[in-house]
Amino acid sequence: MIKIENLFKKYKNITAVNGLNLEVRKQEIYGFLGPNGAGKTTTIRILSTLTLPTSGSARINGHDVLKNPVQAKKEIGVIHQTRNIDPELTGYENLLIHGLLFKMKIKDIKKKADELLDFVDLKGDMHRLASKYSGGMRRRLTIARALIHSPNLLIMDEPTAGLDAVARRRVWGLIKRIRDRGGTIFLTTHYIEEAEYLSDRVGILDKGGLIAEGAPSKLVNDMGKIAVDIEGSDGLEAEFFETRGEAAEFLSKLNKNAVIRRANLEDVFIRLTGRRVNPAANQNK
Amino acid sequence: MRPLIAIIVREIIILKRRFIKQIFSFSVSPLLFLITFGWGFKDKVTVEGLPYIFFIIPGLIAMSSMRQSFALSSEINICRFYWKTFDEIRSTPITDLCYTAGEVISGMFRGCLAAMIVIIIALIFKVSVHLNMLFILSVLLNTFIFSSMAVITSMVVKTHAEQGMLNNFVMTPMAFLCGTFFPLGYYPVWARQIIQLLPLAHSSKAIRAASLGRLFPYSSLLYMLIFGCISFIIAVRVIRMSKD
Numbered sequence: 001m002i003k004i005e006n007l008f009k010k011y012k013n014i015t016a017v018n019g020l021n022l023e024v025r026k027q028e029i030y031g032f033l034g035p036n037g038a039g040k041t042t043t044i045r046i047l048s049t050l051t052l053p054t055s056g057s058a059r060i061n062g063h064d065v066l067k068n069p070v071q072a073k074k075e076i077g078v079i080h081q082t083r084n085i086d087p088e089l090t091g092y093e094n095l096l097i098h099g100l101l102f103k104m105k106i107k108d109i110k111k112k113a114d115e116l117l118d119f120v121d122l123k124g125d126m127h128r129l130a131s132k133y134s135g136g137m138r139r140r141l142t143i144a145r146a147l148i149h150s151p152n153l154l155i156m157d158e159p160t161a162g163l164d165a166v167a168r169r170r171v172w173g174l175i176k177r178i179r180d181r182g183g184t185i186f187l188t189t190h191y192i193e194e195a196e197y198l199s200d201r202v203g204i205l206d207k208g209g210l211i212a213e214g215a216p217s218k219l220v221n222d223m224g225k226i227a228v229d230i231e232g233s234d235g236l237e238a239e240f241f242e243t244r245g246e247a248a249e250f251l252s253k254l255n256k257n258a259v260i261r262r263a264n265l266e267d268v269f270i271r272l273t274g275r276r277v278n279p280a281a282n283q284n285k
Numbered sequence: 286m287r288p289l290i291a292i293i294v295r296e297i298i299i300l301k302r303r304f305i306k307q308i309f310s311f312s313v314s315p316l317l318f319l320i321t322f323g324w325g326f327k328d329k330v331t332v333e334g335l336p337y338i339f340f341i342i343p344g345l346i347a348m349s350s351m352r353q354s355f356a357l358s359s360e361i362n363i364c365r366f367y368w369k370t371f372d373e374i375r376s377t378p379i380t381d382l383c384y385t386a387g388e389v390i391s392g393m394f395r396g397c398l399a400a401m402i403v404i405i406i407a408l409i410f411k412v413s414v415h416l417n418m419l420f421i422l423s424v425l426l427n428t429f430i431f432s433s434m435a436v437i438t439s440m441v442v443k444t445h446a447e448q449g450m451l452n453n454f455v456m457t458p459m460a461f462l463c464g465t466f467f468p469l470g471y472y473p474v475w476a477r478q479i480i481q482l483l484p485l486a487h488s489s490k491a492i493r494a495a496s497l498g499r500l501f502p503y504s505s506l507l508y509m510l511i512f513g514c515i516s517f518i519i520a521v522r523v524i525r526m527s528k529d
Contacts, residue, residue: 078376080372093298102378
């Protein structure tokens, strides 16, 4: 569905995307995981033809985003990070304008809008001005809007950024349901649990390039699914083991404070880069 | 065609929703000018053999339609910088030409509405404007020029503050100096030659001649047409170049 080959995007002294290669298959949720500034949003902007790459190619369902941008854009529904709905229009009007932009007939838009607003649980609020919507409602409206023209691929940039825990879980539910209906989803996130819960495969991005790729469970298992956090002079250091038994044995020989836990994608990222995906999470721990 | 309609429908929905506020805001400035110069001067001042109020109304039509068409640039900038809906529209398969045309038509619609309001206000002051094809064509071209220029400037400026500076330093002086309030013949020759390069000077001249039933300056109409087409072509190009 998406094929990115040797993609570069350079701004004066900054290389935002650095020789990226990746492929997203049909009907999968691909999580694009990386810290802020890793190049996730730039990649999404290139895929939605808002940013021109410096070199390399990106294809959506066979359509090159540079050579055939209009055709490529017909394949995708984009959910930008900014929850950019039109606040002067109602929820329904937002979908109407979007449908017209995709050359849909008004009767088809009405039918689809009805179905989608029901799907995202906004039917009761469809004639309210979008400026009156809460953050979670706005996000759900952007999801409905991105689906109005039945795209083959849904691109989501940080779909739950800034949402509270309840709204986030609700959006996760929607994403899963879209995939269950046969949709392909490419989503960026810097929330580890989001990538683990939603993604069939993840690509871990750092400094504009992919440093690991695979099913979340496989990436964790390859490293060792049990982690032992040991208090060291420079903070917590982790050791990884295949089984809890091996970890317990290691712990019994240790004369330091340590904790056994399940390893996660964050550990994979730290092991590969020496940094955290989400520095805010580091402060919370 | 539907993407073009989408941009215009959005504009109409928003205008309809803001209608009372918008009408009020379109009316304030021409109303104040007419009270000041119409009632204030009464028949004491004549220009080109006419009471001043007859002279000033076509100028106000040109100025008001120019300002409201150009106000489109602020709307586009709000969509770019604050609501981020510009990116959303540009992520859809709308072509650069179609998007530009949609925005320009929306700006023309606003400009024409502003012109109509001045005509209605003029009736209150017992001045009727001759509505004929040349008058309508002149107003349409005036709004076409400034809507196209609005699209260009909205893409060129980097912040909303820059937009405000542009309005203060370019649009406001142009609104006052281009034959809207007094004939260009009052200027020294060198100043007149510079001002005649500005499109509003030709719009004022054409709108005034058509509305007063005077000999129509077809050369001004041609100048406006060429200026408008060039501005539109540049507008399409800057939209194309808006990708970072």
